Amino acid sequence: MALFTKKYIIDADNSLSYGQASSNFKKVLKLLGIAPPIIKRTAIAMYEAEINTIIHGGGGTAQVVIEDDHIKIMFEDHGPGIADIEQAMQVGYSTASHKVREMGFGAGLGLPNIQKNVSELKIDSTPGKGTKVTIRIAL
Amino acid sequence: MNNIKHSVILERNKCVGCTNCIGHCPTEAIRVRQGKACILDERCIDCGECIRVCPHHAKRAQSDALTDIQRYDFTVAIPAPTLYGQLGDKYSIDRILTALKKLGFDAIFEAAEAADIVTAKLKEMLKEKTDPLPWISSSCPAIIRLIQRRFPSLLEQIVRLEAPMEVAARIVKQELYPDKKNIGVFFISPCPAKITAVKNPIGAQSSAVDGVISISEIFLPLQNAAANLSEVEPLGRASIKGVNWARSEGESQATEWAGTVAVDGIVNVINFLEELENGKTTYADFIEVMACPGGCVGGALTVENPYICKARIIRKAGKINREARERGKTPLRQQLIMMESEIPPVQGLTLDADVHTAAEKMARIQQYTEELPGLDCSSCGAPTCAALAEDIVAGTAKKNDCIFILREEIIILTEGLAELGSWMPPLLSKESRKKDE
Structure with missing residues (x-):
């Protein structure tokens, strides 16, 4: 049985709640006594993915599962999807709007930064339907 | 006062069992049990918020009394620069230092002078900065304790420099008066966390400071002595930058480094560190973090309003026109300035080891x-x-x-x-x- 599971709702309409799912999950990891370097990597990756879900996906969900040997987080949105995943992975590439960039997001560092901090990153996307991003961090 | 973990304690007879303190504690370290507040040792960071909010003055810091200096043959006072802002503008830094000496000390060494030394070292280190950035200041002991408990993943970003108080005490004992027998070094403190930093140090086996006297304890006799001085000794040696360490932004501005951020107030600091842990881009190499509002001037053991004190510090420091001096001809030995050991995480939040x-x-x-x-x-x-x-x-x-x-x-x-x-x-x-x- 998993040590912990929870589904977070990621609300794109309330800018005050940006990063709330990551902060909440980070507290869970601390309560469980997960090693600090793992917490840091998970926090960074989850925060980036949460922001992506908001600014590109228009909100969605994050399903977290902690198992004995890994942490898995699945993000799901029903946004426009990613046309070219390989291109989206490039440092500096971004489709973020001017408005989003003014908020300090959308520098094209999100996905590469996630990749840097996780053991496994999987992106499933159908243009027009939405995106599923799954990250796994080994414990 | 030996072997204590914390300096903040409860005076049971004054506590009425109200709940003012528990809601204000940033680490949720207080519970009211059987009508009295109890402090949970493993969570308390000695920030002093509870001392500030208790309407019955039932929380206090376990500090030393001025009479404790009589136990030593030779005594040195290390005043925090916050002390300079406690008295009005007509009391110059030299006048305050002379008055402090008159209270029974043989010599004075300003924490602000040690701050100049720490600044010089930090500037040197920043030129060869290494990841993980940004570095976090080590000067506020309440913040170090906070990071140990709530943000252990940021521990590696704390600069391994000792705080000015400790550096000052080491210089006094090892460089200035190595031959004095039974020497007592006393820090004049604006905050309870400094008392804890002496009794239960982090980053060193033991502190070179022998006792800590709170500013509130010394305030009245100091005011009295300062008002009745016949002669003022030129005791101040710290630079304008060193004195400004007493207030928020003083430490970061002293580095003259372009990329710095200064955060003050414990709630603001917690929110900031939370974001930093999420990988927030700060556009900074160095983060100054102070638990108290306005910096050390807002310490729970001070007397004057933090913002009035801050304004006075800026004015009084502004009258100094000397540069930071390097002590002696030879550069300071590393062990006088640097922490000896790593800062370990403290399992304050974890529910179980398994x-x-x-x-x-x-x-x-x-x-x-x-x-x-x-x-x-x-x-x-x-x-x-x-x-x-x-x-x-x-x-x-x-x-x-x-x-x-x-x-x-x-x-x-x-x-x-x-x-x-x-x-x-x-x-x-x-x-x-x-x-x-």
Whole structure:
């Protein structure tokens, strides 16, 4: 049985709640006594993915599962999807709007930064339907 | 006063068991039990918020008295620069230092002068900065304790420099007066966390400071002495930048480094570190973090209003026109400025050493949290419903400690009693009961 599971709702309409799912999950990891370097990597990756879900996906969900040997987080949105995943992975590439960039997001560092901090990153996307991003961090 | 973990303590006879302190504690380290506030040792960071908010002055810091200096043959005072802002503008830094010496000290060494030395070293280190960036200041001991407990993943970003107080005391003992017997070095402190930093140091086996006297303890005699001085000695040696360490932004501006951020006030610091832990881009290499509002001027053991003190510090420092000096001809030995050891994390938040037990406890906490009313009223003696749920699972509280749950239970019980009271055993009729009456 998993040590912990929870589904977070990621609300794109309330800018005050940006990063709330990551902060909440980070507290869970601390309560469980997960090693600090793992917490840091998970926090960074989850925060980036949460922001992506908001600014590109228009909100969605994050399903977290902690198992004995890994942490898995699945993000799901029903946004426009990613046309070219390989291109989206490039440092500096971004489709973020001017408005989003003014908020300090959308520098094209999100996905590469996630990749840097996780053991496994999987992106499933159908243009027009939405995106599923799954990250796994080994414990 | 030996072997204490914390400097903030409760005066039991003054505590009335109100809940003012528990809601203000940034680490949820206080509970009211049996009508008295209790401090949870493993969570307390000695920031002094509770001393500030207690309307009954039941919280205080375990500091030394001025009379304690008599135990030593030779005494040196290390005043925090915050002291300079406690008295009005007509009291110059030199006048305040002369008055302080008159209270019974043989010599004075300003913490602000040590701040100049720490600044010089930090500037040198920043030129060869290494990841992980940004570096976090080590000067506020309450913040170090906060990071140990709540942000252990940021520990590696704390600069391994000792705080000016410690550097000053080491210089006094090892460089200035190595031959003095029975020497007593006393820090004049604006905050309780500095007392803890002396009694229970982090990053070193023991502190070179022998005692800590609070500014509030020394205030009246100092004011008296400063008002009645016949001669003022030129004792001030710190630079304008060193003195400005007393207030927020002083430390970061002293580095003359372009990329710095200064955060003050414990709640602001917690929010900032939370974001930093999420990988927030700060556009900075160095973060100054101070637990108190306005910086050390806002310390819980000060007398003057933090903002008036801050304005005075800026004015008084502005009158200094000397540069920071390097002590002696040879550069300072590393061990006078640097921490000796790593800063270890402290398991203040973790529910259990075993991850499975912790997970099981967390599930139960979650369940209790959902059952509690979610009003965070503190009437149970815990700061929030979630904290009560945690205490219930830890076995230190009961669900009925919640007055709303208690009330519900009483209603159920009352309704049950009423129902039983109107229940007629088959051998009695309603009429026979009326006859009795």
